[in-house]
Amino acid sequence: MEKVAEILAEASAEAVEPRFRALAAGEVMEKAPGEVVTIADREAETIIARRLRELLPVPVVGEEAVAADPALAQALRSEPAAWLVDPVDGTANFVAGRPEYAVMVSLVRDGRTVASWIRQPATATTYTAELGSGAWRDGHRLTRTPAAADPAKWRGSVKSRFLDPARRRLIEANTTAFGEITSGRHAAGIEYPDIAEGATDFILYWRTLPWDHAPGSLLVTEAGGVAARLDGSPYQPEPPGGTEGLLVAADPVTWARARDILLAD
Incomplete structure (x- = not known):
């Protein structure tokens, strides 16, 4: 666990942090409509x-490598183990x-995330999680306390960009509760730690690219929260284009209540 944390800190210090607020002309490119990538x-x-x-020595499924060759993401299904890499999560913010923004890595074995690392360069903070062994911030164990009983006291987020218009209208109308x-x-590398540490009580995602959600989902669940598909099945990383919809919450009761409210007709 410590070795991967060192790799993230060193790669960030070498390739990412020196370019923060110092990107030169030509170092920002559009890789898809509305999505940018940088050097x-x-x-x-x-x-x-x-x-x-x-x-x-197992396959590395990196966000930028998959952008160039989408078939690489199939290693999450075909290989017994694979690394997932998001070199700069929150590129638009960066x-x-x-x-x-954050630098993130996960280790996936047999379709399950078994370890994850999130480095937040701006604060030199590192979050780690290991399946069955807990969630940590710079060596301090994280335990998420349950949210308040009253949803009117909850702080949450709804990521509506990729929702279809009818579903977006329904869900946004229900958020008044x-x-x-x-x-x-x-x-995601900022939002998931916010849930694990109590700054946010729930967040609804729709598109769930694996490098975005594998690290934080493990962090939240190991801290005592829930990261599950809308049918209640636990989140598992899969190649892009798979299952949509992911609700992350402080605890099981909050998760179930938030889902019922958000999806109510």
């Missing part, structure tokens, strides 16, 4: 992937000079 993403992924293979609803912080 920092690509260089950090190259460094992290090489060093992870030295540590454990490009805009906002500090809400909650105390505070935001659009999130635009980086």
